[in-house]
Amino acid sequence: xxxxxxxxxxxxxxxxxxxxxxxxxxxxxxxxxxxxxxxxxxxxxxxxxxxxxxxxxxxxxxxxxxxxxxxxxxxxxxxxxxxxxxxxxxxxxxxxxxxxxxxxxxxxxxxxxxxxxx
Numbered sequence: 001x002x003x004x005x006x007x008x009x010x011x012x013x014x015x016x017x018x019x020x021x022x023x024x025x026x027x028x029x030x031x032x033x034x035x036x037x038x039x040x041x042x043x044x045x046x047x048x049x050x051x052x053x054x055x056x057x058x059x060x061x062x063x064x065x066x067x068x069x070x071x072x073x074x075x076x077x078x079x080x081x082x083x084x085x086x087x088x089x090x091x092x093x094x095x096x097x098x099x100x101x102x103x104x105x106x107x108x109x110x111x112x113x114x115x116x117x118x
Contacts, residue, residue, distance in 0.1 A: 015107055020100045027099075030092050039077075039091070046078040 030036070035043070045054065045064045053060045055071040064074060076098075077091070084090035
């Protein structure tokens with residue numbers, strides 16, 4: 001009747017859409033916000049330095065956070081600045097999409113070891 005692979009693909013698409021809806025429901029107010037919490041500091045750091053500096057110069061990445069090595073976060077903000085300017089809406093859309101993709105990848109990894117419910 002139906003190919004198992006096609007059904008599996010449809011289930012994966014359904015799970016991703018469900019995760020995206022849940023994340024959008026939970027974070028929808030963020031889309032209408034201005035810069036929150038540490039966002040201005042990360043933006044300042046991305047504007048002051050080049051990617052090679054905050055990836056490879058400890059003095060630079062420690063300026064942002066002495067306890068954590070997070071150049072990908074600064075790089076993500078740097079990309080958003082280059083593509084969208086200082087519009088927080090697009091930053092938050094990018095972050096919501098990133099969280100939903102990370103949640104979906106976690107689902108795919110867990111599916112390798114956990115029995116399916118349905």
